[in-house]
Amino acid sequence: TQLLEQSPQFLSIQEGENLTVYCNSSSVFSSLQWYRQEPGEGPVLLVTVVTGGEVKKLKRLTFQFGDARKDSSLHITAAQPGDTGLYLCAGADQTGANNLFFGTGTRLTVIP
């Protein structure tokens, strides 16, 4: 099992603040996906990053894939209550076994 550690596990911030969540592993991945899960629903894909060092922006969300493709970060600017949810990263195995490994998640609460 390739362990994907996400930090922090829980984060509670005021509306308008900035935040960064991290997804780290000792394994190299061919790509990494970020999902957001809202209460009572399944995870929904936000973005896929493929190239080491890649940065993708989705409105106020900025995703970065580490140069060595072992880690990733998600930065949210000016958080809003609608950003509340569980953020999951998932790494695609590069060994050819074609497994997708999910992290344990960061639960974000944005207080109005």
Next chain:
Amino acid sequence: DAGITQSPRYKITETGRQVTLMCHQTWSHSYMFWYRQDLGHGLRLIYYSAAADITDKGEVPDGYVVSRSKTENFPLTLESATRSQTSVYFCASSGLTRVEPQHFGDGTRLSIL
């Protein structure tokens, strides 16, 4: 509407009973997956299927059985439910490979008393 549908959304049963969770997708995706989500463990893969009549074990398959006679359906059966199987179960699908972004259903919350 196209999508992935799980049923039931909520289920309460007793230990030793057989329970089947249903999953139906309308995209004709090749791959389908079953996960369980528990606090502190994240999403753990139970079983997956690459196509009709092709299934394989994931990380935590013990106590579960799957079948896939049709591309669009992928039921998960707990043959003799145990309390440790209390969890939220998610079905997901992806088009061509196991590592493509997955589309998830809204989950089944299963409580075993």
